[in-house]
Amino acid sequence: MDANHPSQSIQVVFNGAAETLKGTVTISELLILKQLPINAIAIVVNDEVLPRSRWNHVICHQYDRINVFSAVAGG
Amino acid sequence: MNTLSAKQYIQYSRTMLLNDIGEAGQLAIINSQVAIIGLGGLGQLVVQYLAAAGVKQFILLDHDVVALDNLPRQLLYNEADIGQYKVTAAKRTLRRLYSDIYFDAIPEMLTETSISELSDELSKDVLIFDCTDNFASRHVINQHCVTQGLTLISAAISAYHGQLFCIDFGAKITHEKQHGCYRCLYPLDIETNQTCSQQGVLGPAVGVMASMQALIGLQHICNTFTQYGMLLRFDALTLEWHQAKMNRDQQCTLCQQPQLQEYAHGC
Known part of the structure; x- marks a missing residue:
């Protein structure tokens, strides 16, 4: 979990769109930035589900592909 | 059942033509037991596909009754069924088509x-x-599937978003293949208004997800399925599929995965 330098920018792909993040940003911080409801989504990083208990601890890295899966329950 | 009848050879010939299924796979389908929980848009199609494929024993569980606004996507029912338990209506219609199938209809x-x-x-x-x-x-x-070591095939859809996965909680799995469970994906406090009654849904989109459930079920029964622990997401607007490997939440208190411990100790 290497932190980026505060002035360093990284490029990620968030829901299919390129995004520039400055400094060290955790998944939780990214979701706050995007104003997403944490108890209504799943997060997929580089094609793997990242359990919610890890969101505070995992930092976004250069070229990460981050996707939000909205929780659905209908049938 | 150990052998197929002459009629069954003809009836299921297209299935058996698939090399990796053959007669053994068809017999596995016929001897399988299936529980479908929820007989709405998904369940009513899953049961039709599996019954047509040769499954002979079903448990159907749903407390809901047929309503007029179900009919555009729940094709097993018609206006005469409105107000009746879905499991009762489903059993009655399917028994007319498949007299040799046992349906345990539980309206609870x-x-x-x-x-x-x-x-x-x-x-x-x-x-x-x-x-x-x-x-x-x-x-x-x-929770039931995890604790009983059962195989779960789960699908959901609301508006244009469908999701689907299959996990075999009874399988001995290696450390690298910890899939977790539904609670690892969506913890107990999950909260959203993403239901069909609130968000709307198109009938064929529900049918896509139900067809995938039935397809995975038949593959699992025939031992041809390999994508356990893979979450599939369908966008019914763009027609795109995404997939993601499910991972166990190390803090999940449910899926301690005794099979995993057993496997680790056995090695």
């Missing part, structure tokens, strides 16, 4: 209590299809 609400009372029926060798329409039921089903 799914709760932790009711599912524990059904533990004899929903036990080993019964393939579980989660076709319900709410998170509470999905968590109850997940």
Whole structure:
């Protein structure tokens, strides 16, 4: 979990769109930035589900592909 | 059943032409037991596909009744069924088509209590299809499958978003293949208004997800399925599929995965 330098920018792909993040940003911080409801989504990083208990601890890295899966329950 | 009748050879010939299924796979389908929980948009199609494919023993569980606004996507029912339990209407219609199939129709609400009372029926060798329409039921089903070591095929859809996965909780799995469970994906406090009644849905989109459930079920029964622990997401607007490997939440208190411990100790 290497932190980026505060002035360093990284490029990620968030829901299919390129995004520039400055400094060290955790998944939780990214979701706050995007104003997403944490108890209504799943997060997929580089094609793997990242359990919610890890969101505070995992930092976004250069070229990460981050996707939000909205929780659905209908049938 | 150990052998197929002459009629069954003809009836299921297209299935058996698939090299990796053959007669052995068709016999596995015929000898399988399936529980479909939720007989709405998903479940009513899953049961039709599996019955047509040759499954002979079904448990159908749903406390809901047929309503007029179900009919555009729940093709097993018609206006004459309105007000009747879905499991009763489904059983009656399907028995007309397949007189040799056993349907145990249970018109009960799914709760932790009711599912524990059904533990004899929903036990080993019964393939579980989660076709319900709410998170509470999905968590109850997940808990039962994890604790009983069952295989769960779960699908959900609301508006244009469908999701689907299959996990075999009875399999001995290696450390690298910890899939987790539904609670690892969506913790118990999951909260959203993403249901069909609130968000709307198109009938064929529900049909896509139900068809995938039935397809995975037949593949699992025939031992041709390989994508356990893979979450599939369907965007019914762009027609795109995404997939993601499910991972166990190390803090999940449910899926301690005794099979995993057993496997680790056995090595």
